[in-house]
Amino acid sequence: MSILKINELEKHEEHSVVFPAFSLEVLEKDVIAIHSSTNVMASLLKLFLGELSASSGEIRINEQVVTKSKQAYFSQVGLFLLNDGLYERLSVKDHFSFYKKLYSSGLSIDEGLSMTQLEAKRNVPISRLTASEKRRVHFGRLLFQNPALLLFEEPDQNADLETKRVFLKLVRKLSEKGKGVIILTGNMESALAVTNKVFRLDETGLHILDVVSDEESADALSEGELKSEDQMNEDEVIVQPVRFEKIPTKVNDKIVLFDPTEIDYIESNEGQSTIYIKGEAYPSVFTMVELEHRLHPYGFFRCHRSYIVNLQKVREVVTWTRNSFTLVLADAKKSSIPLSKTKMAELKGMLGLK
Template structure:
């Protein structure tokens, strides 16, 4: 059963494209993560909640459009905001009772307390809880509200390991109860923590992130094939590892690659991902895609370079057009090579 349907949704902020038109559907018993920048995440969440108009496109929840009936539309959404508030003078049990009453829920308080691992904190005032425990109390509201679509905004940001585990377990519990779950985050590890269905949303639209679990890899290797035929093939993806999963990136997504203590790291949209290939191997693979070994420790995507700055006769820097305007060193010997590539004298 299709719970969320997004059609041709697009948002501009003056002359800036936050995200291009995209399509997305989430069904019952499904978890989807959308990885994006903070600005994109904030705009998308406000559009979903009816607080910000989209530049174009439509959103349907249980086939209800917000323009038809905002009350019916919002009744089907439950959001765990990054900055939810709590009454610090109330106890945990007071909060749970309040949530149960306001949503007219039959969900037992004791069971919800157990699900968020706060059963031993029932008489503790919220002001005495740790930040992570307060986030778990926020999470409890989702069970009482019992909406069809659950949206998590950065659910495990700055929380302890126990709370991360509680969130993952709660998401899977909600999925088992037939809920559709959308995770909005700027952290790839958080996106991968609960699902293999991960997308990146940016000014070019919505793009699936290819995931391969090591467990699936092992299962594939268990059987002995009768015959192995090796065919020459050009593999265009660059693999990185996040926890126990292998994430595959298209070369154009990569801003630059940095080597530190013998480990190569791909830098993409402000995040760094460890790569199993050496810098020499990466250079060989990426040259056909417009990458340039600008320094012993750096490989840069020339399509992302905005400026070449000369500090002294022997000191040069490449400035990228990413959000943080990353500065990449350019060695003297490579400067001459770059000039030749660009047709400069």
């Protein structure tokens, strides 16, 4: 059953596109993460809160729309906002007691304390809690509210290990109960720690990432190799090599696959190659030589011993001296990539310049 439906939602600011029209459906038990920049995340949150009007499209939570009935809409969604406040003089137990009465919850206070690992802090005033413990009090509020959809803004940002564990257990429990969960984050590691269903939202739209665990990728490879051997033995068919269109990167114990056209540049440092995409760094599983070979057909250029650049992302070639050159990219940070003297000559030849 569908809990959330986002239909052709689009947002512009003056003459710029925050994000183009996209649609998304969240079903019962779904846990998804949306990875985006701070600006995109802020706009999306305000749209969920009804504080901002969409350029087009709408958000429906259990068929409720914020512009038609705020009370009905907000009864279906629980929000964890990074800068939410608490009553500092009240104890943890007092807060949970207040939430229990406010939402007429059947959850006991002891259950709430246990699920948030705050039993030892039950009588401690909020003012004496750490920032991470305060965050767990907010998690407790959502447990007592018991909405159909839960939306978290950067839930583990600067949180301690215990709070991260509590959050992961909480998400699993919510999913088991048939809730829909959305995590909004600018940190890919945070997204992948919670779910393999990760989307990226930016000025080009909403894109789902190809994510597998190390074990899944190894199993798939082994299965593919065995199948090829069986086919060759039984049918004596020679299987032609298939061109691999995606570039794998490592994030924790997950492998994330990116389209080559998404990559801005690649840097090598102390033998480790790192792929940069929209200002974020992802460790590569390949060497620079392997990446150069794989990416050459897509317009990538080895501009320096330690750099490979996507020529489609280059905005300027800057000459500092006769022997010093820099490539300036068209990304948000206007990244500067060194261009060696020998590679400058090669690049001029590629561009047909003298």
